Amino acid sequence: MAIEVKTQNLEMVKSLRQVPQEEHYVPGHRTCQGCGPALVYKLVSKATGGNAIFLGPTGCMYVANTSYLCAPFAYPWMHTQITNGGAVASGIEAAYQVLIRKGKYKGELPSIVVMAGDGGSIDIGLQAMSSMMYRGHDALFVMYDNESYANTGIQVSPATPYGANTTFTPPGKNVPEGRVLFPKDAPQLVIGGHPAVHYVATASVAYPVDLINKVRKGLNYKGPSFVHLHAPCPKGWLFPAQKTIEVAKLAIQTGMWVNYTWENGEYTYDHTPKEYKPVKEYMKGQYRFNHLSDAHYAKMQAFIDARLKAPGKPIAIPVLGPREQ
Amino acid sequence: MSRFIIPKHLEVPLGACLPAPVKEQPGMITGNWRTERPVIDHEACTTCLNCFIYCPDACWHLDEKTEQMVWNADYCKGCMICVNECPANCLSTVNELEFPDGVVRLEKPF
Ligand SMILES: Cc1ncc(C[n+]2csc(CCOP(=O)(O)OP(=O)(O)O)c2C)c(N)n1
Ligand code: SF4
Numbered sequence: 001m002a003i004e005v006k007t008q009n010l011e012m013v014k015s016l017r018q019v020p021q022e023e024h025y026v027p028g029h030r031t032c033q034g035c036g037p038a039l040v041y042k043l044v045s046k047a048t049g050g051n052a053i054f055l056g057p058t059g060c061m062y063v064a065n066t067s068y069l070c071a072p073f074a075y076p077w078m079h080t081q082i083t084n085g086g087a088v089a090s091g092i093e094a095a096y097q098v099l100i101r102k103g104k105y106k107g108e109l110p111s112i113v114v115m116a117g118d119g120g121s122i123d124i125g126l127q128a129m130s131s132m133m134y135r136g137h138d139a140l141f142v143m144y145d146n147e148s149y150a151n152t153g154i155q156v157s158p159a160t161p162y163g164a165n166t167t168f169t170p171p172g173k174n175v176p177e178g179r180v181l182f183p184k185d186a187p188q189l190v191i192g193g194h195p196a197v198h199y200v201a202t203a204s205v206a207y208p209v210d211l212i213n214k215v216r217k218g219l220n221y222k223g224p225s226f227v228h229l230h231a232p233c234p235k236g237w238l239f240p241a242q243k244t245i246e247v248a249k250l251a252i253q254t255g256m257w258v259n260y261t262w263e264n265g266e267y268t269y270d271h272t273p274k275e276y277k278p279v280k281e282y283m284k285g286q287y288r289f290n291h292l293s294d295a296h297y298a299k300m301q302a303f304i305d306a307r308l309k310a311p312g313k314p315i316a317i318p319v320l321g322p323r324e325q
Numbered sequence: 326m327s328r329f330i331i332p333k334h335l336e337v338p339l340g341a342c343l344p345a346p347v348k349e350q351p352g353m354i355t356g357n358w359r360t361e362r363p364v365i366d367h368e369a370c371t372t373c374l375n376c377f378i379y380c381p382d383a384c385w386h387l388d389e390k391t392e393q394m395v396w397n398a399d400y401c402k403g404c405m406i407c408v409n410e411c412p413a414n415c416l417s418t419v420n421e422l423e424f425p426d427g428v429v430r431l432e433k434p435f
């Protein structure tokens with residue numbers, strides 16, 4: 001006997017006027033001035049509304065938010081280990097399904113959201129995230145990407161870009177560029193290996209309406225969804241706090257970040273610039289890249305160019321503009 | 326078999342449950358981080374809501390009665406994202422020392 005599970009149907013917003021004024025991630029937290037991940041939290045919380053359960057694997061968005069026995073979350077929230085955000089979400093979702101089946105819970109299934117950093121999503125938290133996606137739990141996994149293990153003092157993670165100076169990849173005589181590897185492709189990891197997933201999207205704090213809608217769309221889907229959100233971190237990337245949005249926009253204009261949606265196998269692209277700017281413009285604004293030479297910038301540009309036009313790769317076809325050498 | 330008994334005075338609750346905040350979290354006032362504050366010129370403001378949406382600390386809101394933006398002095402950290410993102414240029418950066426209640430002047434801010 002199948003019992004119908006009532007789920008929420010969250011409406012899309014068309015403009016800033018339609019974004020609710022009510023805050024669910026309230027002022028009063030210890031994140032740095034201008035923190036991109038904090039802005040992600042605010043926007044995702046606005047997207048879910050009040051009927052949500054949030055899970056916070058260890059990372060900045062746990063530690064800097066919940067200090068000294070106080071927390072800024074106006075909904076049920078729970079800390080999970082950095083390794084097991086996906087597993088805890090799976091358990092909560094499964095428990096709700098049982099309560100609904102036994103008739104002990106009559107309401108709508110709340111939005112179950114994991115807010116994990118890049119480490120908690122695709123590195124140390126990978127197995128639990130992947131298992132949640134694989135088993136098909138009705139929950140949303142948000143990867144807020146500040147491109148490092150930020151909370152413990154900006155250590156390298158698989159999302160850290162080539163050439164970045166982190167506390168584990170300091171530039172020196174032997175390794176002048178600092179970070180030598182290019183980043184892992186998080187959304188492709190989820191899309192490629194998890195048949196239960198129907199919705200994966202990337203968004204940026206620079207485009208908040210788009211971000212809110214993508215989160216809502218992910219929540220409306222039955223089953224697991226994954227959103228990868230670009231969240232500049234002034235403390236770790238070493239740029240002035242007021243530039244968080246500027247940096248996020250520049251990432252899109254240079255092809256460092258691409259906003260897209262993958263829905264049942266179909267790709268759509270958002271905010272594709274008419275002409276990509278040289279990636280050096282983006283890197284020059286951040287002190288973590290300050291030690292790089294022109295040869296290093298060229299290597300990064302070659303990587304971006306190849307990624308943007310790799311045949312069969314689900315990335316926007318670039319309109320190549322004149323680039324400086 | 327004897328059970329390991331924890332003395333009463335050493336018992337701690339398993340985990341911690343906290344009440345959720347409603348509008349603000351007064352346990353973590355952050356307004357005293359600020360050295361500069363954003364000051365609005367209501368005449369020039371177009372209520373485009375950029376400051377409202379981009380503030381990571383949710384310190385700008387639209388008062389629907391007056392149709393004016395309201396700033397939250399107790400929690401604004403002074404990151405100046407709002408000043409940077411205001412398309413009407415109606416927000417300006419003013420040093421806290423310019424204000425009689427500026428947080429840098431107070432012996433015990435908040
Ligand atoms: C098993 C385990 N190893 C290491 C740590 C230490 N630790 C706490 S937060 C953190 C960084 C988390 O990085 P990320 O998930 O990227 O989130 P961010 O801090 O960048 O927001 C680490 C390594 C831990 N809490 N648990
Ligand atoms: S280190 Fe970065 S991610 Fe962490 S609180 Fe500071 S700005 Fe936010």
Ligand code: SF4
Pocket residue numbers: 365369370371372373374375376377394407410411412413414415416
């Ligand atoms: S960003 Fe500027 S113009 Fe827009 S609402 Fe805020 S103060 Fe007004």
Ligand code: SF4
Pocket residue numbers: 034363379380381382383384385400401402403404405406407408
């Ligand atoms: S200065 Fe920063 S914290 Fe203060 S209102 Fe503006 S965006 Fe918010």
